[in-house]
Amino acid sequence: MKLATLRTAGGSTTAALVTGAGSYLTLPALDVGALLAQPQWRLVVEKAAEAAADKDQASTEINLIAAADADLAPLLPRAGKVICCGLNYGDHIQEMGRELPEYPTLFAKYADTLLGANDAVEVHGSGRVDWEAELAVVVGSELFRADEDQAREAIGGYTVANDVSMRDWQSRTLQWFQGKAWDATTPVGPVMVTADEAGEEFEVRGYVNGELVQHGNTSTLVFGPAQLLSYISQFTVLRPGDLVLTGTPGGVGMGMTPPRYLEDGDVLTTEIDGIGRLENQFRIHAHAEATV
Incomplete structure (x- = not known):
């Protein structure tokens, strides 16, 4: 369903x-x-x-x-946990100049970051707004210190997400949080397909103004959905309605030569076969450096 x-x-x-x-x-x-x-x-x-x-x-x-x-809201507007995995596709790891990780690279967002499948994205204060098309996993039952089989059984379903990233803020320190957790910048939806009706592999694509910029298959993930949920559950409980973003394939703007970022008025489309598509227009306001 x-x-x-x-x-x-x-x-x-x-x-x-x-x-x-x-x-x-x-x-x-x-x-x-x-x-x-x-x-x-x-x-x-x-x-x-x-x-x-x-x-x-x-x-x-x-x-x-x-x-x-229908006016589509964020799929999980009150998600208790939004946990993301970075550097999880081999091609994206290579374009970022890194080695395959031994453990998942994780960071967190808040429910405040989420918005609907067709909502406009307002950005104030960043001049390097990048795209990251992703498969996201919706937790369907409570998990704590679970093995992979238990984690697989606890997957409620799958949805589409885009981990929009403010690269200028992200690169200020070794910690990514400040470039990832901007309010109302992470579209999620349009639907959740329950795990019993979803396949095991997904084609993930991202477009900027209709131009294909990302295309990957989740079969090439370093850490698959069940692995991620199991790993995360070793240190924090996952509950129904929590959201786990699984990482993005190659083709992000930061990895291009020269780097390319979203501009005011651009339309970012994210789609996964069998689930649906997000289509979000960006309103990027003049960049202003924050003072500390």
Whole structure:
């Protein structure tokens, strides 16, 4: 099944099921993360779908929203943990001039960094805004000190993300955090495809103004989704609705000669076959150096 989080007319959000008939069926949860936190969430979805299919069901109890009218919110707007893996594709590691890592290179974001599949991205204070198309994993059940088999079973599903990075800030120190955790700069969505319906390999592509700049297959990840979840769970508990970004393939702007960065008005598209696509326009304001 495919699940999404929609903005409602009142300004709140609601979880929704993609019906396959060009519409979204709203569900009794604030968002996809809140839905996954319900122990019987699959049963909740199944009952809602059955009720929608029942012609005798009172129409006032069913809320179907046409896809054209849907306002897609960040998939997991209240994610407790957003953990990212850098340098996880062989070609990207090479373009950044590094060796294959023995352990995953991890950093964190906050839920504040996330935005919707079609939202505009506002950037203030950075002149080197870069793209990083990624497969993201949604945690479906609690994990702590898990092995890879347990981690694989705990994957709720997969979604699309772009780890937009402010390279000028990132390169100020050896720690990446300050270039990665900017509010409302990480688009995620448009849907989560549940693990039982997703494949094991994904084609990840990124475009700038329609030009293909990134293309990779997750079969070349150094650390796959289950490995990452297992490794992370050794030091912190993962809960339903947490998000793990798995890294980006080669083709980032920083690795080009000369380096290339997003400009005001550019449209960044991120897509993964079988999941969907993000399309985000950038509004980049004049760069101003921060004083310390």
